Each structure stands twice: as C-alpha cells, then as structure tokens.
Amino acid sequence: MDQAETVGDLELSVGYVLKQVHASLRAAMDEALRPLELTVPQYACLELLGQHPGLSNSELARGAFVTRQSMNLVVRRLQERGLLTRPDQAPEGRALPTELTQDGQTTLCQASVAVRAAEKQLFSPLSQEQQRRLRADLAACVASVAD
Amino acid sequence: MDQAETVGDLELSVGYVLKQVHASLRAAMDEALRPLELTVPQYACLELLGQHPGLSNSELARGAFVTRQSMNLVVRRLQERGLLTRPDQAPEGRALPTELTQDGQTTLCQASVAVRAAEKQLFSPLSQEQQRRLRADLAACVASVAD
C-alpha cells in the first residue's frame, strides 16, 4: 500500500507546516517592529538597502517578494519619513538608485536587532547545527525553482 | 570574534530563506489552483473541511491563519458556489458547523491533486528522509510557539 501518496493529516504536509512557521514568524516580526512604527515590508526594504546600497525600486520589490507597485508606496513613505533618499532623475536608464540616510541607518540597526531576537526565539528549539541544515535544505528548494 | 551575531548576508538568515520558499510555494499553489477558479485561502478552507467536517467559521480561520472576518467572506463565496453548506441556525451555541457538498468534495479532490503535485515539485530537491526531517524541525518551532 502506497500511503505515501495520501496525506492523512494536514500536519503531515510540509507545505502546511511551512505556512504555520511563516505565520508565526510574520506575527513575531510585526510585534517586534511595532514600537519602531515599521511594517514588515518597510523593514525588508531597509534591510535590503543596508546590505546592498543603491538598489532600484524594482530590485527592492523582487528582494521583498512584492510587486514594484507595492514597493513604490513603501519607498515613498520611507522617503517622506527621511529614512532613505532617491535622486529625482535617473543617472542612467530609468532605475533610481536608493540609499539609506543617517536616520535610516539608525532605524535599521534598531529594527535589525529586534527582528533578529524574534527570529532567534522562534528557531530556539533547534540547535545551531539543525538551523544551519534547515537553512541549507530550504535554500536548495529555492535554487531549484530559480533554475 | 563573535560573527555569529552579525548576519553578513540575508541569504544566511533562516527567516529570509523561509520567506523565499513560502513565496515560491504560494506562487506555485496560485498557478495550480487558477484553472479551478480557486484562491489559496479558498483551497485551505476546502482542505480543512475535507479532513475535519463540521468545523465552524472561527475554527477554519485559525486553521488557515486568517481572521474570522476574512474567512467569513471565503466561506460565504464558497457557499454561493454551492461547494459547502452551513445551517441557517446554530444547533448549539453560535458556531455554525460547515460541511462540503458533493460538488465541494469533487472540487477539493481535483484541487488537492494539483496542489500536492506543485508541493512535490517544490520540495523535489530533498529526499524523502530530508523532507520528513524538515517537517519535523519546522513542527518543533511551531510547537514551542504554541506553548
């Protein structure tokens, strides 16, 4: 009998459990970022810019897994708050290279600490070695999709 | 030097890679369900009812990781399409036990096959044993949150 084909319980589906963890992570990040008046997409935008200064709006969108229309609003709001800067005209092509301001750097630092603490808490049941393995396994799945 | 505290690259963050996989899974499910005119929350609702008939709206919401207000719309639309039934009055308390209709069973079966194929494809880089381990690790994280 090939019961491997029939998933008797949702808990036995990798996808369902993945969704559970993702929901938990999302909730933990929301809570951690609330004191800083930041949403998860806004934090993602800052983190991406912190590690890769000069990214365009479209590149930020791909990195944060949203459309460039959505990221456009995120960037604009962060720009109004003075956390990042964008040139009025493109130095080349149409892409506008975005960078963090001093305030942006400071806010990102605080947010990064809070988020990392929440993440550490969520994955605390796993050892360092297990976390490394988990990350590697997930990365393998992503890599095969990108093909 | 404790560089374990500083994540030099986003790719080294478990949370970020998890988000990547979740986004890929979501996209794959959307594509798999599009021919059936089903959204992911709608599919989740059907799947939950298939495995646990008689769930209330609030219970479905918790199982699908959305608010009961959002699930209410999902249920209502599926009810209009004749895929599930709900009594007009609660047999006890206020909870309305929901169940799949014959059409709902049929649609769920088709959707389930499509989704499972997409899921299988996504996790194909991992062996059966690796997938089992991945699921166990993720489940451990969820369990600790529920505490």
Add this chain to the structure above:
DNA sequence: GACCCTATGTCAGACTGCTGACATGGATCA
C-alpha cells in the same frame, strides 16, 4: 536609422485582509 524587445517607474481601479465594534449564546462564579 528603424524596429522590436525588455526593464523600469508610475497611475488608476479592484480586491483582499485587517482592525474596531457590536450583539448573541454559553459557561463560570459570587
């Protein structure tokens, strides 16, 4: 040069999901 294709930024509209609020049914307890 003319043409086509791609990528980018932006606008408008629709949809989805959330928060806040309220009323109801049931359980618990003084």
Add this chain to the structure above:
DNA sequence: TGATCCATGTCAGCAGTCTGACATAGGGTC
C-alpha cells in the same frame, strides 16, 4: 439568580497589495 467573562458571527471602515495600463530608457537586430 444575576454578573462576568469568553467565543462566535457579523457589520463597517481602512490600509495594503495586486492586476492592468501607459510612457520612457536602453540594448539588440535587420
């Protein structure tokens, strides 16, 4: 019994995200 608390279903309003569309900049091809 009456009061309190919790869970549920539902309504209204709001914010976020998506799809569709358009104009523009650059590279490639004939």
